[in-house]
Amino acid sequence: MLRIPHASRTFGAALLGRLSYGMVPLSLLLSVKDATGSYAAAGAAMACFGATSVTLSPVRAGFIDRHGPRRALPPMAAAYAVLLAALGLVTAGGGAGAAGLTALAAAAGASTPPLGPVMRVLWSDLVPPGLLPRAYSLDSVAEELLLVTGPLLVGAIVTVAPATVGLGVGAGLILGGTLALVTSPAAGAGKGSRATTGRAAGPTPGVLRGNRPMKQAVIGVAGVGVCLGALHLLVVAFADEHDAAGLVPWILAAMSAGSAVGGLAYGAVAWRAPGTRRLPVLAGALGLLLAATGLAPHPYVLLGCAALFGVFVAPGITTAYLIAEESAAPDSRTKAGAWVNTALNAGSSTATAATGLLIDNAPLPLCYALAALPAVLAAAALALAGPQPRLAPAKSRRLGRAAVEAGRRDEEEDAAQRRVAGEGGE
Incomplete structure (x- = not known):
């Protein structure tokens, strides 16, 4: 992937900016808690930051689709960086009101630039259609590792400096990335770069309206998000029950390691089944593994179950993004990717809140099973619905090129026959 012209520069820039996403949440949480002395205020600021970031993601992506990344991304990144810097300055000063910090956090979340969806659109322009699953798998694995690396960097920062420094570093990363x-030359096509893919152009009334594959991607990845959000809290509860809190990070x-291995292996396979058939299998496997994990007798067994669980995470996310790319209209690719991202994060956040209530009121194995139920039900619904009959984009492009080539050959044959006929007449 990285040997493709402009790929390494573009991907490296996107990863630099996306590292901010791994650092900012923990930095914000710690900064607001230190400034107000209240976990409730920190939680409220984080909730508003996450809510505006997730719910407005398709809106921001729509601006990218309409105006192109070169025009739309810099103002978003500048606003996001300025608001993060303002949060850092206000919290560093101490004595800040919780309401003001929450409002600033909500504004920062609303301006988060959608670097992930933009990079996936650029991947589809950079690589041949047959390599797109491999590119998306690489992207998903890298994003997973960034989300692990970001909090570790914040942990290193707070050992030598205030947590507000993490907000400043996050602002610099997003702006520089x-x-x-x-x-990058890959972003030069900007608006209208879809013409290079050979798909018909033209506006559509909405990403989800009348687009069954896109709805299937959203439902399936929401089930993946539910499993992810629930597992994080369930692991903590399991470790507490077995007096093994030190094993939680491991x-x-x-x-995460299982997800990286699974994502890279998944991208290396040339799958024949369409994504709309693969996604329910992956979501269902995640749900069943999550339910089975609740029966683990020992934390070390849970560790192995978590690694196996992770093997299906990156492939599930990758498949949802591939379905979105294949089914999106020419002028809504970024928005389609943003909807997948929104569904994933919404499922994770909702599951985290619901799982907290379950743990307080039900046995832990039952909590695992109930948390897994949405993913299993989503997988069953998608499997019963079946894929919508349609040509995959790669196949459509191959057929389109074949038709053009056949027409050209016919014209050449007709011209040759006319020349022969003319020569015979003479």
């Missing part, structure tokens, strides 16, 4: 991304790291 975005500027590097939009100056268990979560095992899940």
Whole structure:
């Protein structure tokens, strides 16, 4: 993937900016808690930051689709960086009101630049259609590792400096990564780059309206998000029950390692079944594994289960993004990817809140089973619905090129026959 022209520069710039996403949440939480002395205020600020970031993601992506990354991304990144810097300055000063910090956090979340969806659109322009699953798998694995690396960097920062420094570093990363991304030659096509893919152009009334594959991607990835959000809290509860709190980071790291291995292996396979058939299998496997994990007799067994669980995480996310890319209209690719991202994060956040209530009121194995139920039900619904009959984009493009080539050959044959006929007449 990285040997493809402009790929390494573009992908590196996107990863630099996206590292901010791994650092900012923990930095914000710690900064607000230190400034107000209240976990409730910190939680409220985080909730508003996450809510505006997730719910407005398709809106921001729509601006990218309409105006192109070079015009739309820099203002978003500048606003996001300024608001993060303001949060850092206000919290560093101490004595800040919880309401004001929450409002600033909500504004920062609303302006988060959608670097992930933009990079996936650029991947589809950079690589041949047959390599797109491999590119998306690489992207999903890298994003997973960034989300692990970000909090570790914040942990290193707070050992030598205030947590507000993490907000400043996050602001610098997003600004530098975005500027590097939009100056890459791959982003030069901007608005209208879809023409290079051979798909018909033209506006559509909505990403989800009348688009069954896109709805299937959203439902399936929401089930993946539910499993992810629930597992993080369930692992903590399991470790507490077995007096093994020190194993929690290792268990979560095992899940991330499994996801990396699964994502890279998944991208290396040339799958024949369409994504709309693969996604329910992956979501269902995640749900069943989560339910089975609740029966683990020992934390070390749970560690192995988490690693196996992770093997299906990156493939599930990758498949949802591939379905979105294949089914999106020419002028809504970024928004389609943003909807997948929104569904994933919404499922994770909702599951985290619901799982907290379950743990307080039900036996732990039952909590695992109930948390797994939405993913299993989503997988069953998608499997019963079946894929919508349609040509995959790669196949459509192959057929389109074949038709053009056949027409050209026919014209050449007709011209040759006319020349022969003319020569015979003479």
